Amino acid sequence: MTVADGAVRGATIEVKGLTKRFGSVTAVDDLSFTVKPGRITGFLGPNGAGKTTTLRILLDLATPTSGSCSIGGLRYRDIPDPARRVGAVLEATNFHPSRRARAHLQMMAIEAGLDSSRIDAVLALVGLTADARRKVGGYSLGMRQRLQLAGALLGDPSVLVLDEPSNGLDPQGIAWLRDLLRHLASEGRTILVSSHLLAEMAQTVDDVVIVSRGQLRAQGPLSILTSQSQSSMRVRTPELDRLSAVARGAGYVPRPLGDDTVLVDGVTPEALGPLIASNGIVVYELVQVSQNLESLFLELTTSMTPHEQPPEMVPR
Amino acid sequence: MTAIPAMPRLVRAELFKFRTTPGPWVCVAVAVLLTGLGITTSFLLARNGVVHFTAPTTTTQLRRLMGAGYTAAIVMAPVLGVLCITTEYRHRILTATLLLHPRRPDVLVAKVLGSAIWGLFMGIASFVMVAAMGIPLLSAEGGSVSDFLHQVGPVVPGMLAAFILLAVYGMGIGTLVRNQIAGVILALGLSLVLEPIVVAIFSSLEHIDVNFLPTRATQAIAGSVAARGVGGASGTVGALLSWWLGAVALVLWGLGTTVIGYFTNFRRDVT
Ligand SMILES: Nc1ncnc2c1ncn2[C@@H]1O[C@H](COP(=O)(O)OP(=O)(O)O)[C@@H](O)[C@H]1O
Ligand SMILES: [Mg+2]
Numbered sequence: 001m002t003v004a005d006g007a008v009r010g011a012t013i014e015v016k017g018l019t020k021r022f023g024s025v026t027a028v029d030d031l032s033f034t035v036k037p038g039r040i041t042g043f044l045g046p047n048g049a050g051k052t053t054t055l056r057i058l059l060d061l062a063t064p065t066s067g068s069c070s071i072g073g074l075r076y077r078d079i080p081d082p083a084r085r086v087g088a089v090l091e092a093t094n095f096h097p098s099r100r101a102r103a104h105l106q107m108m109a110i111e112a113g114l115d116s117s118r119i120d121a122v123l124a125l126v127g128l129t130a131d132a133r134r135k136v137g138g139y140s141l142g143m144r145q146r147l148q149l150a151g152a153l154l155g156d157p158s159v160l161v162l163d164e165p166s167n168g169l170d171p172q173g174i175a176w177l178r179d180l181l182r183h184l185a186s187e188g189r190t191i192l193v194s195s196h197l198l199a200e201m202a203q204t205v206d207d208v209v210i211v212s213r214g215q216l217r218a219q220g221p222l223s224i225l226t227s228q229s230q231s232s233m234r235v236r237t238p239e240l241d242r243l244s245a246v247a248r249g250a251g252y253v254p255r256p257l258g259d260d261t262v263l264v265d266g267v268t269p270e271a272l273g274p275l276i277a278s279n280g281i282v283v284y285e286l287v288q289v290s291q292n293l294e295s296l297f298l299e300l301t302t303s304m305t306p307h308e309q310p311p312e313m314v315p316r
Numbered sequence: 317m318t319a320i321p322a323m324p325r326l327v328r329a330e331l332f333k334f335r336t337t338p339g340p341w342v343c344v345a346v347a348v349l350l351t352g353l354g355i356t357t358s359f360l361l362a363r364n365g366v367v368h369f370t371a372p373t374t375t376t377q378l379r380r381l382m383g384a385g386y387t388a389a390i391v392m393a394p395v396l397g398v399l400c401i402t403t404e405y406r407h408r409i410l411t412a413t414l415l416l417h418p419r420r421p422d423v424l425v426a427k428v429l430g431s432a433i434w435g436l437f438m439g440i441a442s443f444v445m446v447a448a449m450g451i452p453l454l455s456a457e458g459g460s461v462s463d464f465l466h467q468v469g470p471v472v473p474g475m476l477a478a479f480i481l482l483a484v485y486g487m488g489i490g491t492l493v494r495n496q497i498a499g500v501i502l503a504l505g506l507s508l509v510l511e512p513i514v515v516a517i518f519s520s521l522e523h524i525d526v527n528f529l530p531t532r533a534t535q536a537i538a539g540s541v542a543a544r545g546v547g548g549a550s551g552t553v554g555a556l557l558s559w560w561l562g563a564v565a566l567v568l569w570g571l572g573t574t575v576i577g578y579f580t581n582f583r584r585d586v587t
Contacts, residue, residue: 060418061411062585077418088415092587094408096337103336111329112416113322151412 011072011085011159011190012036013058018067020053020214027053029214030067035192035207037158040185042205042222043194046301050214051194052091055163059088071159071190083112087152088161093144097137101128101147104136108151122150125180141168149177160184162193166200178204198297212301233264233272236285246279247272263289322422323429329413330400330430339403343396344438347388351445354384359453371459378464381450382471383541385442389478390534393438394503397431397486402496411586424491424578428484428570435483439476474537474559481537481566485530488573494581507531527557528565536562 013035020028028050035041043051056062058069060076071079071086079085095104105119123129126146131139136147145168152160160181166174181204185191195201201208202222210218237243240262244254252272253265264272269288276283334340358381360367372381404410417423455461486503493499511531518524526532536556557565 056585056587059415061414061587079418082418083416086415090411090415092408092411094410094412096333096403096407096409098338099336103332107329107332107336108412108416110325110332111413113325 013190013192014070016068019065021065026214031216033209033216033219035190037190038188039206040181040191040204041207042201043192043209044198045211047196049211052163055161083155085157086159087157089148089152089163089165091163095136098135100133101136102132105151108154112155114155118154122153126150142173145169159190164194174200210300217300231268232289233267234287234289235283236261237283239281243281250275326422326426327429330426334434339399340396340434343392344441347392347438348441348445350388351385351442352449354387355450358384371454371457379467379471379541382467383475383538384446386538386541388442389482390507393435393479393482394486395500396434396438397483398490398499398503400427400431400487401490402499405494406496414586420582424582427487431483431487432480435480436476439479471541474539477563478534478537481570484570488570491574491577491582530569533562533565
């Protein structure tokens, strides 16, 4: 599969100052971010963070309270032939249970004026060829998700917007989706994929947009986020108090984890090692704990600062 | 890009949606059954206070046989229209539709046209039933088939128009209500219960013209077929609008409800 039309290859998704209120609930709160082509961008946040709402507004299914969204500089409704430019999978499935899977895609092809020869291609791509003549009502959640994906790919679009596409997929399905998205991104497509499970996405995404309570918490390449996250050192020592005092004196923040173990935040092995040696402190164990993505995610999406985190949440 | 080139495929998509779900087929099947019932009743003629099963002979009787699908039109055509839009809300097909074609007015226009075409189809199915069951019965009872066929011109166009316009009217009701069950109940309740009550109460009042109500307008279009129609005031039709004014009234009912539905519902957020 290749991008059919070079014109929108490299379409950038832009969300600017987006706010959406439902009565007293502010689902999206002055959210701005950019999604670049040729990369997979993970749109991450816990349940209720406002991801689905944002994507629905992006696709012109809902109107924002304020702010705007665009794909390739255009509002969705102004994109000529949107099915050929943008493929979307939304959280709620949109099938008639009595309609056969193939007929669902046929309906889409007619509506969008697409060549029906694509139907077999996308059915094969998502592995539903054998089940294509079954009624969708009898489909499992994972099969529905695959069918939604087939529908999104029908127009061979250069932009993909996927809301929790791994919902209902088994581990093999998730791995398959990862490979598919990788492949599609390598062809220069723009891929925005939301998830509330960072673990599923960590190996898939290039960039992340992290939201919580409708607000942007972080945006950038996954690598930058992880390297920006601070390193901590876990030290097991019989001289806990002295070590804590020394660390504090050098400007670090020690946190006792037990009788003989302390976690020193914001310090590298290169900095802490010499400090321990010059003070002649006995150490049984000295381990670097770089903050992993999951804990960073939790940290960004909860209001707790690292210092307020209970010991169970300490990264290891 | 503009509405016009997209419209044929949008209408084709609407027809395809109808074709690939059971609801519209059930509606047509029920309409054909009701037509069969209508055919049977048009052979039941009272003479000297006794009901006989005998061939219709007068022009009015023959037209009633030709228009045996009148009840089907009144009852099932609006339901068909209701399904056209409420099925999309119910199963969120509207999301898929709007993703493929985000310009909502176009989508609604395509639905109006799709409902009209299926209304026509339902009407044709009803007349096929009249031909298949009515003609053999008529010859068996010794009636004149050629006299009967002379009623095609006076009856069929008006009846088909009634099927088409009532389907569009139902589509308008569905746009207003969105909920499938509520839409079906409302469509049936309006023509079978509420309108007859309104007609009964207000027809005696000089300054209120009940003839513009949907069922009365349909009676005007269907002409003498509806003289003993099921909807409306049975037996006491009284003065109706002219057929063309009835058609205008029914078009306005269909488009009016659709336009109000567009501004109140159809522009809203879709999940
Ligand atoms: N149609 C709606 N009416 C009222 N509240 C809504 C509606 N849609 C979403 N919300 C609320 O907006 C917030 C964000 O929801 P959502 O965008 O679905 O989050 P996410 O997809 O990140 O889980 C939630 O508090 C949710 O309850
Ligand atoms: Mg969601």
